Amino acid sequence: MNEKSKKNLVPFTKDTAKEAGSKGGKASVKTRRKKKKMKQAMDLLLSLPVLEKNMSKLNELGLSNEDADNQMLMLTVAFQKAVSGDVKAMHFIKEITGSTATTELERQKLKLEREKLALARERLEFKKTKSSNDQINDDGVEVINDV
Incomplete structure (x- = not known):
């Protein structure tokens, strides 16, 4: 066993803990x-004006x-991307908006559970x-009445 391994086996004292x-x-x-600084930097980038070459995408809508x-x-x-069929983009939008789309299969399962x-x-x-x-009659035998 090397020295480094032996050093790791020393139990914690109150001071070392x-x-x-x-x-x-x-x-x-x-x-x-660091994370806060990165978030602030991203917020700044997202709030900057769009470059002219990318404005066409927004103008189309x-x-x-x-x-x-x-x-x-x-x-x-x-x-x-979501409109063109990209499922990951659909999930991204769903996550951001907090909405859940109920499929026909999910509706059928819910109906079955209720039934x-x-x-x-x-x-x-x-x-x-x-x-x-x-x-129970006097002899201790159970009498079952049909309902």
Whole structure:
């Protein structure tokens, strides 16, 4: 076993645990700051005006130059890809809008589940009425009354 491996086997003390926790916290802060800075940079890029060469894509959909920014351009491209049949673009739009399209198969499954639930309720009611109609005679034999 090499020296590095032996060094890793040393148990944590309160001081080494505190030091490791401090290093982890500092690394976490550094990563969060980096992500925040990247988000701010992306927000800036998305809010910039669209280049003239890309304006035609927005104009095709009837959007004016005043409404045009890179975020609108990006969404327009995703929309055009979705319309042309790109399933990933469809999922992207669905995720952004938070909408879910119910397919005919999903509607049929839901209808079937409702029917199963109704049938289970009917069975339960039938068992309740059947058990309340059943009686035990003086000999200890159960008498079943047909419902």
